[in-house]
Amino acid sequence: MLPMKLKRYQDIIAFEELQSNSQPRYIAFHANNLEIAEISAEAFQEMSAIDVRTGEIPQDTLPKDAEAFEQLQTWNSEVNHEARQGKINFGIRSLTINVTQVCNLKCTYCAAGGDGTYGDPVTRISIEKTLPQLKYFIEALPAGRKFTISFVGGEPLLYPEGIKAIYDYVTEIAAHKNIQPVFSVTTNATVITDKVLDIFKKINIHVTVSLDGDKNVNDVLRPTRSGTGSTEMTLDGLKKLHSIKNHLGSLGISGVFNEAHQNIIDSYRFFLTLDPDWVEFNFAYSQNNQDLQAKYIDQMSQIAGLAWQKGEETALRKIKTFDHYFTLLDNQQKIENHCGAGKSFLMMDAKNQLYTCPWVVGDPDEVVGQGLTLNMEKLEKYQKPLITLNNCQTCWARYLCGGGCMYIHKAHTGSKHTKDNLFCERTRSLILTALLYYIKARAA
Ligand code: SF4
Ligand code: SF4
Numbered sequence: 001m002l003p004m005k006l007k008r009y010q011d012i013i014a015f016e017e018l019q020s021n022s023q024p025r026y027i028a029f030h031a032n033n034l035e036i037a038e039i040s041a042e043a044f045q046e047m048s049a050i051d052v053r054t055g056e057i058p059q060d061t062l063p064k065d066a067e068a069f070e071q072l073q074t075w076n077s078e079v080n081h082e083a084r085q086g087k088i089n090f091g092i093r094s095l096t097i098n099v100t101q102v103c104n105l106k107c108t109y110c111a112a113g114g115d116g117t118y119g120d121p122v123t124r125i126s127i128e129k130t131l132p133q134l135k136y137f138i139e140a141l142p143a144g145r146k147f148t149i150s151f152v153g154g155e156p157l158l159y160p161e162g163i164k165a166i167y168d169y170v171t172e173i174a175a176h177k178n179i180q181p182v183f184s185v186t187t188n189a190t191v192i193t194d195k196v197l198d199i200f201k202k203i204n205i206h207v208t209v210s211l212d213g214d215k216n217v218n219d220v221l222r223p224t225r226s227g228t229g230s231t232e233m234t235l236d237g238l239k240k241l242h243s244i245k246n247h248l249g250s251l252g253i254s255g256v257f258n259e260a261h262q263n264i265i266d267s268y269r270f271f272l273t274l275d276p277d278w279v280e281f282n283f284a285y286s287q288n289n290q291d292l293q294a295k296y297i298d299q300m301s302q303i304a305g306l307a308w309q310k311g312e313e314t315a316l317r318k319i320k321t322f323d324h325y326f327t328l329l330d331n332q333q334k335i336e337n338h339c340g341a342g343k344s345f346l347m348m349d350a351k352n353q354l355y356t357c358p359w360v361v362g363d364p365d366e367v368v369g370q371g372l373t374l375n376m377e378k379l380e381k382y383q384k385p386l387i388t389l390n391n392c393q394t395c396w397a398r399y400l401c402g403g404g405c406m407y408i409h410k411a412h413t414g415s416k417h418t419k420d421n422l423f424c425e426r427t428r429s430l431i432l433t434a435l436l437y438y439i440k441a442r443a444a
Helices: 041-046 066-077 127-139 160-176 194-203 215-221 231-243 264-273 290-316 320-331 376-380 406-413 421-443
Strands: 006-009 012-018 024-030 035-039 048-050 094-098 146-152 180-187 206-210 250-257 278-283 345-348 353-355
Touching: 012 041, 012 066, 012 421, 024 041, 024 066, 024 421, 035 066, 035 421, 041 066, 094 127, 127 146, 127 160, 146 160, 160 180, 160 194, 194 231, 206 231, 215 231, 231 250, 250 264, 264 278, 264 290, 278 290, 278 320, 290 320, 290 421, 320 421, 406 421
Parallel strands: 094 146, 094 345, 146 180, 180 206, 206 250, 250 278
Antiparallel strands: 006 012, 006 048, 012 024, 024 035, 345 353
16 A cells, blocks of 8 residues: 655655554655665654655745754755666667557557557568668667667567568677667567467567456457457467467566556456566556546555565566566666657657657657658757656656656647656656565565
C-alpha cells in the first residue's frame, strides 16, 4: 500500500513506515542525490504534508525543533558526488524499426491505424534502403558502444527474413567497428513458425510478447482480423519460444491496463504460470480517467505486494517498472530524459522515414529524416534535457522519471512539453511504491 502520510522539505520527501514491532520509523528520499535514509521523528515533524502524488514544494513553515530542522537543511544542501548525471548527448544508439506495417490481429486499442498499417499502403520495410541507413548510424558511433535495434510492427514476425537480413548485416559491420549490437522484438507471438525459431536460435534476441491476460480477457482485446480469439495462438507461440529459451536474450510479457481490462492482478497471476523473465503492465496511453488510474495505481501496488510475498526482491524485479527504479537507485544514476527521443533514439517506418518516437509514425510533421538525411534543425529542438524542457525542476521524482513521455503529454495537453497531470501522478505513485520496497530490500 502507498503511505498515507507523505511529507516534504525542499528536495527531501519522507513517509512513516510501521515496523513489524508496530513502532514507526521515518524514511526519507533525497530527490537530487538519489539517497535514502532513516530520519528522526523530530525531523519528520519539521516537514510539511503533501498529497501522496503531488510534485509541489510546500511553503516553508517556521521551525519547531531547531536541531532537527538544521539536520534537514544540512542534508538537503549536501551534494552526492557519487550520483551520476543523466545528460544525453546527441548520437543515435538505439533505433526502432517498423519491419512490417501490417498485422494479423486487430487489437481494440491499436495505435497503428487498427491494423498495424498507420493507414499507409507500404506494409514492409525495404531491406535495400534500410541497410545503408543502419551503416550510417553505426559508423557515426565511437568504438565500444552498444547499438540497440528493436523490431516492431504491425507484427514484425510476418517478415522474419527482414529481421535476419538486418541482423546479418549489422552484426558484420558492427564487428569491424567494435560496436556491440543488441536486438529485441515486440511480437504478438501468433506466428512463431519453424523459420522464426531457426532465426531466433541464431540471433540472441530479447523477445517481448504482447498479451493482456487469459483467454477471457485477451480474446476480447486482441482478436484476429477475422474476429476470432488470438490467445491460443499466442500461448502456443510462448511455448515454442520457451523451447528455445536458452538461445534468447530474454523473454518478457507486456500487458495493457485500460477501460476494457481493469484487473491486472489476475493477469499478473496468469502471466506467472507462463514463466516469463519479466512482465509489465502499461496504463493505456489514451486513457484520461482519474478513477481508472486510481485502480491501476492500487493494483500495481498490490502486485508489488504479491511479488514481494512470493520472492522478495527477485520476484519484485521481474516486474519491469520496479526493476527499472531499483537499477537507477542502485547505480545512483539520475535520468534527465524519460527517453532518448531525438537524442539517442530514432524510429524508422516501413518507408525509411525517421521519427523521434514510435507513436508519431504517419504524421508528416513529425518526420525528422529520410534515408541518410537527418533534419538537424528539427532535431535541435529535442536536445535539451526533458526535465528542463518540461519544467520538472521542482518535482521530487524528476531524476527517476526524467520529464515524462512527450507523446502522452501531447496527447492530453496538446503540447509535448506541457505535463499531463495524470501521467505525473501515476509515475510518482509507481516510484513511491518502488521506494517502499527498495528500502525493505536494502535494509535487509
Ligand atoms: S513529468 Fe515526471 S519529472 Fe516531470 S513533473 Fe511529471 S512526474 Fe515529475
Ligand atoms: S516520447 Fe514517449 S512514447 Fe515516444 S519514445 Fe519517448 S517514452 Fe516512448
